[in-house]
Amino acid sequence: MKQTSLDMIDPSDYDVVIAGAGAGGLLTALALTAEGKRSLLLERSERLGGVWHGYRLGGYRVDQGLHMITRVTRGSFSRFMRSYLTPPPQFVLHEGWHFRVDSREGTIPSSIGQTLRWPLAGMKGRLSLARIGARIKTMSLEEMKQYKDISFLQFMHSRGVTNQIILDVMQSAIYMAAGVGIERASAYEALRTLRDTDKESSKLASFKKLLFGIGIEYDEGVAIGGMLGLIERVTNAIAGDYVLGAPVEMIRQQGDLIRLRVAGKEIDHRLVVSNIPLSSMPNLVKAEKPEVSAFFERWSHLEPTYGLTLWLGLNQVVIGDRKSRVLVHPRPNRWILSLSSFDPSCAPEGKELVAIATVSDRSRSVEEQVQVIKENGLTDYIPGLLDHVEMEHVQTSYATRAALIPGQTDLDRPGPETPLKGLYIVGTDTAGSGVGLQQAANSADCVIRSLRSKF
Numbered sequence: 001m002k003q004t005s006l007d008m009i010d011p012s013d014y015d016v017v018i019a020g021a022g023a024g025g026l027l028t029a030l031a032l033t034a035e036g037k038r039s040l041l042l043e044r045s046e047r048l049g050g051v052w053h054g055y056r057l058g059g060y061r062v063d064q065g066l067h068m069i070t071r072v073t074r075g076s077f078s079r080f081m082r083s084y085l086t087p088p089p090q091f092v093l094h095e096g097w098h099f100r101v102d103s104r105e106g107t108i109p110s111s112i113g114q115t116l117r118w119p120l121a122g123m124k125g126r127l128s129l130a131r132i133g134a135r136i137k138t139m140s141l142e143e144m145k146q147y148k149d150i151s152f153l154q155f156m157h158s159r160g161v162t163n164q165i166i167l168d169v170m171q172s173a174i175y176m177a178a179g180v181g182i183e184r185a186s187a188y189e190a191l192r193t194l195r196d197t198d199k200e201s202s203k204l205a206s207f208k209k210l211l212f213g214i215g216i217e218y219d220e221g222v223a224i225g226g227m228l229g230l231i232e233r234v235t236n237a238i239a240g241d242y243v244l245g246a247p248v249e250m251i252r253q254q255g256d257l258i259r260l261r262v263a264g265k266e267i268d269h270r271l272v273v274s275n276i277p278l279s280s281m282p283n284l285v286k287a288e289k290p291e292v293s294a295f296f297e298r299w300s301h302l303e304p305t306y307g308l309t310l311w312l313g314l315n316q317v318v319i320g321d322r323k324s325r326v327l328v329h330p331r332p333n334r335w336i337l338s339l340s341s342f343d344p345s346c347a348p349e350g351k352e353l354v355a356i357a358t359v360s361d362r363s364r365s366v367e368e369q370v371q372v373i374k375e376n377g378l379t380d381y382i383p384g385l386l387d388h389v390e391m392e393h394v395q396t397s398y399a400t401r402a403a404l405i406p407g408q409t410d411l412d413r414p415g416p417e418t419p420l421k422g423l424y425i426v427g428t429d430t431a432g433s434g435v436g437l438q439q440a441a442n443s444a445d446c447v448i449r450s451l452r453s454k455f
């Protein structure tokens with residue numbers, strides 16, 4: 001794919017026009033390439049990728065968010081990478097989850113026997129965990145659907161699980177995967193994630209071990225070359241062109257075509273895929289029919305998830321392993337990873353790049369949140385971590401455009417089709433289920449399936 005300008009383009013040179021070049025837009029274009037189609041991507045900002053982003057800071061290379069990609073061996077995202085990039089990108093798996101609750105530490109037990117010896121809970125708690133695990137294990141997807149409108153915490157309480165440590169560990173894991181706590185996450189989404197009912201993404205796949213005592217390999221990994229390298233490869237593999245600094249200002253039906261006004265210029269095409277957040281669509285879509293406006297208005301209030309990531313460049317190696325650590329107590333829940341232990345190219349030689357991610361508490365300033373992240377048990381857990389910092393960098397952003405809460409589960413989402421003929425929607429707030437890049441890839445899959453019959 002090469003960069004072009006609005007003055008140079010002829011829309012009829014392309015099979016599809018894609019408005020917005022975030023993960024959903026880019027992955028759609030990548031899959032279209034495999035079908036022999038050319039795309040034109042129109043991106044408002046001055047770079048591709050949206051919140052899927054990586055960049056350099058001094059001698060370090062950071063991602064937007066710590067980007068432990070969920071499911072690097074199966075699921076849509078991994079299929080996209082394996083099928084459409086040659087050779088496929090390499091991912092390094094982590095070496096297991098480590099949960100820290102005050103001064104106790106526990107991994108994910110890999111058998112019922114280990115569950116019954118789990119150091120983080122007493123015998124009553126362990127038995128309760130084994131019981132709820134057995135219950136979830138026997139649930140069908142249909143049965144889970146009846147819990148889509150209650151929270152996972154309500155579900156657990158309804159099943160008599162009140163052990164605080166178990167709830168706290170689940171809270172931290174669901175926080176990291178879904179961006180919301182168990183008091184908000186839809187029970188249906190949490191259950192099917194734990195049960196691994198389908199192709200959905202989850203950082204919690206390994207929780208199955210805890211619940212069911214069955215051996216499953218971890219399937220979460222870090223991409224060699226980081227997000228920067230990955231996006232570059234995806235961009236290079238796409239057939240078509242892109243325009244940066246090209247905000248879509250208006251979308252309307254024009255006969256059988258979709259008309260876009262882009263930085264003052266009109267572009268008409270038969271097939272348009274919008275990766276623009278649904279929250280912006282009511283301001284962009286101009287329609288005479290009230291049902292069209294009602295559709296976009298209805299889906300414009302989805303609640304996103306917000307992440308905060310603190311990057312630390314250390315002048316020497318302090319952690320030096322590939323464990324995926326979660327500090328459950330004291331709060332806030334923090335997810336700690338030594339990225340340079342996975343991919344040494346992200347830090348200068350002999351130094352270490354560490355990321356600490358948490359769900360952003362938007363009632364507090366970023367400075368306050370960073371302060372709390374650095375305190376509250378962090379240096380008890382990893383002594384010396386803050387003594388060697390030579391680079392510090394904070395990121396905040398929405399992570400996914402629709403949190404997996406009641407009313408926003410994959411069963412409640414719109415798309416990929418819209419009431420405007422020829423206009424499709426893609427992205428983490430549309431038809432795709434799962435979280436993060438899996439969700440973006442799933443949504444791209446849905447769009448491609450719809451588009452196939454239209455060429």
Ligand SMILES: Cc1cc2nc3c(=O)[nH]c(=O)nc-3n(C[C@H](O)[C@H](O)[C@H](O)COP(=O)(O)OP(=O)(O)OC[C@H]3O[C@@H](n4cnc5c(N)ncnc54)[C@H](O)[C@@H]3O)c2cc1C
Nearest residue numbers: 020022023024044050051065067068248307427428436437
């Ligand atoms: C802190 C953080 C941590 C994360 N961690 C992980 C992780 O560990 N694992 C994982 O799988 N995923 C992770 N993700 C999530 C993943 O990166 C995102 O969910 C995904 O990239 C969002 O894709 P999207 O298609 O919804 O697009 P978005 O990123 O929302 O892209 C939308 C695009 O449309 C453009 N646009 C908007 N309006 C217009 C307009 N009017 N005209 C033209 N263009 C427009 C935007 O500029 C943007 O490029 C993380 C994200 C963040 C921020």
